[in-house]
Amino acid sequence: MVLWLQVLINIIFSYLASVGFALTINVPRRALNLAGINGVIGWMIYWLTFHAGLGRAIPNTLGALAIGICSLAFSRMKKCPVTVFNIPALVPLVPGVPAYQAMRAMMGGNTNLAMEYLVKTAIITGAIGVGFLLSTMLTEFYFRIWRFYRNKKNKYNTH
Amino acid sequence: MVTTKENKVVYQQVLDVCLTAGRLMIEGGSEMYRVEDTMKRIALNAGMTNPRVFATPTGVFMSLAGGDMMQLIQVRDRNINLELVDRVNELSREFARQEITLDQLENKINRVAIATPTFPIWLQVLGAAILSPTLMVLFTGKYDWIDFPAAAVVGAIGYLVFGSFKRWTKIRFLSELIASAVMGLVAIGLNWLFPQLTIDYILIGALMTLVPGLALTNALRDLFMGDLVSGVVRGVEAALTAVSLGAGVAIVIRFFGG
Secondary structure, eight states: OOHHHHHHHHHHHHHHHHHHHHHHTTOOGGGHHHHHHHHHHHHHHHHHHHHTTOTTHHHHHHHHHHHHHHHHHHHHHHTOOTHHHHHHHHGGGSOHHHHHHHHHHHHTTOHHHHHHHHHHHHHHHHHHHHHHHHHHHHHHHHHHHHHHHHHHHHHHHHO | OOOOHHHHHHHHHHHHHHHHHHHHHHHHTOOHHHHHHHHHHHHHHTTOSSOEEEEETTEEEEEEGGGTEEEEEEOOOOOOOHHHHHHHHHHHHHHHTTSSOHHHHHHHHHHHHHSOOOOOHHHHHHHHHHHHHHHHHHHHOOOOSSHHHHHHHHHHHHHHHHHHHHHHOOOTTHHHHHHHHHHHHHHHHHHHHSTTSOHHHHHHHHHGGGOOHHHHHHHHHHHHTTOHHHHHHHHHHHHHHHHHHHHHHHHHHHHHOO
């Protein structure tokens, strides 16, 4: 398939998937669209870096990092809890395929292969966790710097 | 500060409001630090000093007046409903801006507890029908349009079974098992009717409707914020949900082939 068509399909489908999941967990109406956009951002970063040949773990980390930062920005914009944006957006990154393959391998009695897939699932989950951790850390830095400069400004204004 | 007969009524009201707010947020699937923060803010804005809160996924503890008043509330059913979290958060903000009084806050929180605004069930099923084929395409990267409608049907039926079965039983993880077994059955049936379909692709997409994404994300967030108890509990919940989903499909495929 042509590249631009693939990109287009990935953008549209990741938006639809995030909004669909948001519908099933009853996200507030005013946050639905932004949750979908957040899903597109996270998935496209994952997809592009994955196709650039960075393996699976690093793209997942980068995707989760982008989702974490964007959902904080969106939650400031809409005055919603952060969870509302990052849960639907993370759904495309959840390691569904290796988990399913682990189940299939276990059913076929191939325990070694099942273990391999389970470890893969665990690694991807850990990668998403690291991305989340980094995004929390970056936003904390940002707010600390922001507060520092605001205090400085106020000091100058009062004198 | 010591409680007297006069201010005991006020303390009791503040405790009731805070504990109900905390219970609702946990039922809706909020992170623990947000629950504790909201409860503390309500108590401080109501003029209390030094409120202490400890929240876990199964119960919330709160004390006022330096431990003179200490109460707890149990959390029985944990549904996923982010609208609930947002509403309670919004009410707490309004109370902080002093737009509503404590009595009004109590009324509104009790009203949210009785009638939570939810999407109608057909819209939720539609969401499941949208998300399963799109995620199937994203995950497999195969762009096969034959399985597309089949995945939508299987995902919608599975989600409908899950939603209706959840109201019947109190046993956790059973509704996930039944729903995934039904998904496996429908997928095998469709494959029997139209042999060009691929059961694995359909099931990968359809199972994503029930995947414990919220439990997993919240477990990670709780662990990073230092709420180790709820983080571990939620991680176990996510793992058990995934295992029961896998078991349901595995049983069906074992018996009916595929």
